[in-house]
Amino acid sequence: MIPAGFEYVRPESVDEAVSALAEAGEDAKVLAGGQSLMPLLRMRLAYPEVLVDLDRVAELREIRDLGDALFIGAMATHHQVMRDPLVRRHAPLIAQATATVADPATRHRGTFGGALAHADPAGDLPAVALALDAVCNVRSARGSRDVPAADFFVDWLTSALEPDELLTGVTVPKLGPGWGTHYEKFHRTAQSWAVVGVACAVRRERDAVADVRVALTNMGAAPVRATAVERSLEGVPVSDGAFRSAAEHAADGTAPPGDLHGSPDYRAHLAQVLTRRALTAASAR
Amino acid sequence: MTETVAGREIGSARRRSEDARLITGRTQWTDNLQLPGMCHVAFLRSPYAHARITGVDAAEARQRPGVVAVFTGADLADEQGSLPCAWPVTEDMRHPDHPPMAVDHVRYVGEPVACVVARDRYAAADALEAIDVDYEPLTPVLDMEQAVADGADLVHADLGTNSSYTWVFENGDLDAALRDAPVLIERRYVQQRLIPTAMEPRAVVCAPEGDGFTLWSATQIPHILRLMLATVTGIPEHRLRVIAPDVGGGFGSKLQVYGEEVLALLLARRLGRPIKWTESRSEGNLTVHHGRDQIQRLTLAAERDGTIRGLKVDLLADMGAYLMLVTPGIPLLGAFMFNGIYKMDAYSFTCTGVFTNKTPTDAYRGAGRPEATFAIERLMDELAAELDLDPIEVRRRNWIRHEEFPYDTIAGLTYDSGNYEAATDKALHLFEYDTLRAEQADRRERRDPVQLGIGVSTFTEMCGLAPSRVLGSLSYGAGGWEHASVRVLPSGKVEVVTGSSAHGQGHETAWAQITADRLGVPFEDVRVLHGDTSVSPKGMDTYGSRSLAVGGIALVNACDKVVDKARRVAAHLLEAAEEDLEFTGGRFSVRGVPDQARTIQEVALAAFAAHDLPDGVEPSLDSDATFDPDNFSFPHGTHLCAxxxxxxxxxVRIRSYVAVDDVGLVVNPLIVEGQVHGGLAQGIAQALYEEAVYDAEGNLTTTTMADYLIPSAADLPHFVTDRTETPATTNPLGVKGVGEAGTIASTPAVVNAIVDALRPYGVRDVPMPCTPERVWRALNEQEGSA
Incomplete structure (x- = not known):
């Protein structure tokens, strides 16, 4: 398949990139690793007039230690992220989930920021960002702003980014001692999308759940926190039974999609099973 | 009549000499061809499953930059002819016209309605968007059972029915077998529609050259394609040259005469310049012929001890919207295989070919035999469960014992050889069957949420397609022989020309191994030529696991003719009697006087120089041979899946898989193992992953590989493969063929294993593909009803 024609801009800095976006107006698209955008272009499901290719913006590939948080540049590739020592140490949930994204070829091209900005509810990383209370760092010619992950994912393939805005990176708070995390992904083949995924972080104090966050992949038009599960576990002693009964609320308030890989009610059932497994695995770490 | 071939090459696990260029792509894939002045064509395709075309407006598209020409079906109606179907399976088979480009009706989503020829692919794709087609939608026919009911909407109104044919085979007294049968197993199984998914998409280039045309195509069948192109277009056959350059897989999908091939030829003729077309993956999913798609109604009658009395098979087979090259015959290849390896007294097979508003179906790896094997192997497990017998035991009680070969089956074939006991014993040992059964019992006892299931498939298949007289009796339009020629060049190097048309099988390596042994020349001195009707003028091409069992034998015969002639020349040169010469290691020597010898290379040079040949012997050692098999070959094996x-x-996770195959003599064990691995992956994929899904309007919803799932290595277990070797008795090498065995055997092994795991929950079937949701629903339905 062959994309329709477009103009192509290849900035070498963030400043150049945001001014290119400002100039291009509504019909520009940012090209990161191209693993989602290129298929859309080739199937002529997207007709941007301008493509702003970030491939040469080296500053966007950095991963930095900010003290109590990590900064992951938007153009860090999945391969880079999952092997990065800082990520593995301070945000193992990201490393674990990233290793399940597609296949090695895709992980070498695809980027962390691209996966978030694409805002595909079937993508693994939006739910992970949500579970970690990550903050999206956004730049435009008009200035900078920070958008919490909870506000970033608006709808199906729709983020909070304005057309002239660029996601430059993500700030991920480090989880302190006592936290355990797990990403439980259910997919039919190794390289296919999650039918449902559950990103989970649990902080234990002695034998009780002190803090818990559960976010769901592909259970609606955007990634969603399983707040009913979270509420029912705060302060509860860790036990299989507690996790099992909390997980029964995993699909509460969700509107899962139905497609070839799962009907809405099957997804609701999976969310419960996978949430129980994710809680168990996270609390064991 | 089997002759043991002792040599260093046959049996050696050589790495394939063609692989470096295939894997790196530094070779002549059709899409790599660039010709001066070449134009690119893109096709506008129907978005409707069934509609009348009421108008096509291409005026704007013709004005687009880079556009050379735009053609609609109406523009080409007088010259495009009708795509061929070479297998009229019954005298009254209904065979609708099939224009390469739709003229006034479209009958499946993806059918071409117009095309743009432009200077590059981009201009062609852009201009497609400027063509306006008016459609009057008609009701699509999508369900086979509804399609053959009274008052159904019709795919082809002029035929008056959606039934193309009904074909019947009966042997023995089935009514008697069913009457008062102590055990009756009645099942309805669905062979879902599959998309072949070859690695290389289709591509075609056609160029006017001199007073004819050269057409390159990613095809399995350059020889058949040339004849069919001549028939369809009226261009004389001797003005057409068809080349299948390196071809990246087919799985039967390139055993076809596609409209795009015909149209490329017509456009090259109209415009007088080279035309190229390469499909995209999504375009291919829509328009490459699909495979399988049968509804099977089955009745197996047996005694209480498990002895089979008889089998009744009633099929609906989806033809899709049109009959393509061998569409109607595909389900009938299964007619001879539903009895599997078992003895029975009565058998009845009825198949109705049904038109629907879907992509046409045709050969896909196994072609009729996987469907049949699935049915009988699933039924055998159901019979075992009904009688509370081990599934291996119920098979033992029914299979043909090794001392009973050759055996005339109830389906009218003669199985020449086999040893099901040996293959099964070996598989059971490798699988650790008893250990796994013990673990299964333990998990059942513990109500483990993860249950273990064990699936058995003791399959056979018919390959080496095919004896020409059998094809004739089935009304097939051609023969099933194969041709080879061997040219010993003056320097002693050897060119082998084969009518087989490799598209990934490794013929260049295997044929060189056979030649090296037969002629006693180094492997490196042999070059194998194929796939070009000017280089290899005679051939019946590659499909149906036929290349080695038919084409390989033609090669053996051609080599033997070379040796026979060389022996006459050598005897003359050595002044000895022919019967006093020994030929070993490429050397003719006088028995008892080993120093008196000539190498075959020396003899070749002498035959080339022709200075001193025996009277009546023509120069050169070149030879030709054509082999037409007397019988099919019958690979078999036992596959076990946990x-x-x-x-x-x-x-569902496949925990372990053991495949013990008997493919007769093995020329190259590495190639055989590769074929088994690939076949297993494809058969497992039918069981677990693949399905072409249509929505209620007849749109294919699995047009991308995100929706049409195929497994990768990460999803498959480490396969344990082994062999038994019972030579075929119907060819001089004792070979049988291995191209389809893995695909045929593995699908029922996997589904049997899943059902075996869930039988304690009351589950006795899960429809394919056994997706997680379907398995979960099967469990829940049982729990709900319990």
Whole structure:
């Protein structure tokens, strides 16, 4: 398949990139690793007039230690992220989930920021960002702003980014001692999308759940926190039974999609099973 | 009549000499061809499953930059002819016209309605968007059972029915077998529609050259394609040259005469310049012929001890919207295989070919035989469960014992050889069957959420297609022989020309191994030529696991003719009697006087120089041979599969898989193992992953590989493969063929394993593909009803 024609801009800095976006107006698209955008272009499901290719913006590939948080540049590739020592140490949930994204070829091209900005509810990383209370760092010619992950994912393939805005990176708070995390992904083949995924972080104090966050992949038009599960576990002693009964609320308030890989009610059932497994695995770490 | 071939090459696990260029792509894939002045064509395709075309407006598209020409079906109606179907399976088979480009009706989503020829692919794709087609939608026919009911909407109104044909085979007294049968197993199984998914998409280039045309195509069948192109277009056959350059897989999907091939030729003729077309993956999913798609109604009658009395098979087979090259015959290849390896007294087979508003179906790896094998192997497990017998035991009680070969089956074939006991014993040992059964019992006892299931498939298949007289009796339009020629060049190097048309099988390596042994020349001195009707003028091409069992034998015969002639020349040169010469290691020597010898290279040079040849002997050692088999060959084997089924999610993980195949003599064990691995992956994929899905309007919803799932290595277990070797008795090498065995055997092994895991929950079937949701639903339905 062959994309329709477009103009192509290849900035070498963030400043150049945001001014290119400002100039291009509504019909520009940012090209990161191209693993989602290129298929859309080739199937002529997207007709941007301008493509702003970030491939040469080296500053966007950095991963930095900010003290109590990590900064992951938007153009860090999945391969880079999952092997990065800082990520593995301070945000193992990201490393674990990233290793399940597609296949090695895709992980070498695809980027962390691209996966978030694409805002595909079937993508693994939006739910992970949500579970970690990550903050999206956004730049435009008009200035900078920070958008919490909870506000970033608006709808199906729709983020909070304005057309002239660029996601430059993500700030991920480090989880302190006592936290355990797990990403439980259910997919039919190794390289296919999650039918449902559950990103989970649990902080234990002695034998009780002190803090818990559960976010769901592909259970609606955007990634969603399983707040009913979270509420029912705060302060509860860790036990299989507690996790099992909390997980029964995993699909509460969700509107899962139905497609070839799962009907809405099957997804609701999976969310419960996978949430129980994710809680168990996270609390064991 | 089997002759043992002792040599260093046959049996050696050589790495394939063609692989470096295939893997790196530094070779002549059709899409790599660039010709001066070449134009690119893109096709506008129907978005409707069934509609009348009421108008096509291409005026704007013709004005687009880079556009050379735009053609609609109406523009080409007088010259495009009708795509061929070479297999009229019954005298009254209904065979609708099939224009390469739709003229006034479209009958499946993806059918071409117009095309743009432009200077590059981009201009062609852009201009497609400027063509306006007016459609009057008609009701699509999508369900086979509804399609053959009274008052159904019709795919082809002029035929008055959606039934193309009904074909019947009966042997023995089935009514008697069913009457008062102590055990009757009645089942309805669905062979879902599959998309062949070759690695290389289709591509075609056609160029006017001199007073004719050269057409390159990613095809399995350059020889058949040339004849069919001549028939369809009226261009004389001797003005057409067809080349299949390196071809990246086919699985039967390139055993076809596609409209795009015909149109490329017509456009090259109209415009007088080279035309190229390469499909995209999504375009291919829509328009490459699909495979399988049968509804099977089956009745197996047996005694209480498990002895089979008889089998009744009633099929609906989806033809899709049109009959393509061998569409109607595909389900009938299964007619001879539903009895599997078992003895029975009565058999009845009825198949009705049904038109629907879907992509046409045709050959896909196994072609009729996987469907049949699935049915009988699933039924055998159901019979075992009904009688509370081990599934291996119920098979033992029914299979043909090794001392009973050759055996005339109830389906009218003669199985020449086989040893099901040996293959099964070996598989059971490698699988650790008893250990796994013990673990299964333990998990059942513990109500483990992850249950273990064990699936058995003791299959056979018919390959080496095919004896020409049998094809004639089935009304097939051609023969099933194969041709080879061997040219010993003056320097002693050897060129082998084969009518087989490799598209990934490794013929260049295997044919060189055979030649090296037969002629006693180094492997490196042999070059194998194929796939070009000017280089290899005679051939019946590659499909149906036929290349080695038919084309390989033609090669053996051609080599033997070379040796026979060389012996006459050598005897003359050595002044000895022919019967006093020994030929070993490429050397003719006088028995008892080993120093008196000539190498075959020396003899070749002498035959080339022709200074001193015996009277009546023509120069050169070149030879030709054509082999037409007397019978099919019958590979068989025992496959055992263990699955873990997560009863909470329905997810199936293949825990272990043992395949013991008997493919007769093995020329190259590495190639055989590769074929088995690939075949297993494809058969497992039918069981677990693949399905072409249409929505209620007849749109294919699995047009991308995100929706049409195929497994990768990460999803498959480490296969344990082994062999027994019972030579075929119907060819001088004792070979049988291996191209389809893995695909045929593995699908029922996997589904049997899943059902075995879930039988304690009351589950006795899961429709394919056994997706996690379907497995989960099968469990829930049982729990709900219990």
């Amino acid at each position: 699955v873990e089924v997560d009863t909470e999610t329905g997810f």
